[in-house]
Structures are given as structure tokens and as C-alpha cells.
Amino acid sequence: MSQPVKDRFDDVPRTSGRVGAHRAEAPGMNGWVVLLWSFVAALVLIVVGIFVALVMMGRITLFPAADDTTAPTPEPTGVVDTSYSVLILNATPEEGLDDQLRETLINAQWPDDLISYGPAGQQDFAETTVYYVAEADELAAIGMADLIGGAHVEQSDFYANPNDPEQKQLVVVIGLDDASTQPEPEETPAE
Template structure:
């Protein structure tokens, strides 16, 4: 039987060294695995950064100073009052252990129940002993507590306000390094 002869078409000129069979094509030589890994790493970093900034913005902590009171309220125009209806949170930021317990004892001697005074250690040191209060109406009570613990500053700020306090009224004392003498003993 004679071999049929077909006319030439574009498929007769296909190069022999191309790695393909039928419609399957070879890999794109311009697609590099390293470039894909770099793009994936950059995208991951950007997404994490956007998530962190977004979370900080949504929780109201974006742009808050790392340390120090935001606004100091003058204590000269307010008559200090000892109001034992508040829960008192004491944070020891002096760098010396045991200072929160010393302050707790002073507050309990002034009339608070032991269960209403919560001593704790802070995560870092703070230069100035400060009493924080969350409501402007509580300024006189904060000034009274400041006299008891020897605080030099009273600040209106809800940064330390507890959301789980049953009474809903809390004063926070941050014991600063100004409260401790260089020998490590509390100042009078």
C-alpha cells in the first residue's frame, strides 16, 4: 500500500527539543520559585502589619504614649476625701518587690477592707507615683487616696479601669520609683 502524502502545515515545523507532548506545554522559564517565596514573605509581613495596626486602632491603643500620664488634673482646687467605697488597685512599678503590700497596708489602715485593695506587680518601672481615676466626679476621692499613699500626681484617665469590678468604682495607684529611697526602703 502506498504511503499517503499530506500537504505541509505549521505543525510539521515544531522544534524537536521542546518538552511537550500534544497540548501540554513546558514550564514558563521566567517563573522562578525564589521570586514566589519572596512575594509570599512580603505579602505575609504586610498582612501582619495591617492586622496589628488595625487591632491597635480598634482597641483605642494606637498613638497612646508608652509611659506617663496623658493629662494631669490639678489637685489644689479639690478637697481630698477618704472614700472607702472604691476598689483600689495598687501596681508596684518601683522596681523593688513588696512595695505594693506596704501601700496596701497603709490603705487598709485608712479604712478600706482588705478584699477591696488589690496589690500587684507592674511589668516595668514608672518614675512618678500616680493615682488614676476614671470619672471626673471621683477626683476628690483620688486626691484623698493620693495623700494616703504619698502620690505626687492625680490623673483623670480610664486606662486602668476594671470592666469586671462589681462596684464599678475603682482607683488605681501606680507606685513609682520616686516612692523608694536609693537604699531600697520606702520614703516617709
């Protein structure tokens, strides 16, 4: 049998009995570091598990919907200001409603010379409305609407006086809703 040929690696002295990298010690890994990393991993898993459980039970909402229940803004209360001139227009087929509303305003201490009234150009206006021109007139319009029984209030320059833009004026258009709430005259039975 022949002998293997010698090469330069045959002269390297053997210092340990181990051969290969898989038998080498893990450098820098000791028991305390492994224990610390295990503790951190367990803590993270526990916290994530609790969070997921709370989400699934509905105790935590990830993406809450916008809250539409904001505090309601108080509606401005009106002021009855008898210095305004008032135009009353009857926009219903029932005659005399404008005169009745005029009497209501006079009974509420409104000066007679500041009240004008008459029929409107139409007879099918749906809702009784108090119109005002400027923002500063809004509280007076609300006060007028409360005084006549809760009419709708709206800003419009349609009824503004072009000759006197500074005139303080309110316009009340009587609608069909007011005509239907007027008391019916009682019929007396024939004797």
C-alpha cells in the same frame, strides 16, 4: 502832555479814603472772641503738656500689659472614700512596696477585700500616680493621693473595668520616686 482817556470808573464817587481789601475791617472778629479762643488754646496746651509729662515720668501707662496675676484658684481637697476598690501596682524594681501600701490603706480603715495588689508590667515608672476613670471620682483620687503621701493624680480610662464600667475604682501605680523615699534597712555592724 496828553491827558488820560476817561472811562466809566472815573465817575465813581469816592466815599472813603481807603483803597483795597487789605485795609478793610475784619468782619465778625472782636476782642472777646479772640480772648476766648486764646484761653481755650492755652488750656488745651496745658492739659496736653501735663499728660505728656505724666506719661514720661511713668505715672500713666498708655498700653498696660495684660495682668497675669489673677487670683489663684483653690485646689480641690480630696475625700477619703473607702467604698472604692483599689488596685495597687508596683512599677519599681524594689519588691514589697505594693504590700506596704496595702497595709497603709488597711491601717486607714480601708476594707481588705476592696484592695488588690501586685507587680506592674514595667519597673521604671517615674512618679507615683493615682488614676481615676470618671470626673466624679476625682475627689476620691485626691483623697487617696493625700492618704498615701502626696502622689500625682491623673484621669485615665486605661485601667477601667470593661465588664463593669460603673465600678468605683482607683488605681495606684507606685513609681520610682516612692521607692527612693522608703527607709533603708539599717545594717548592724559585725561584732
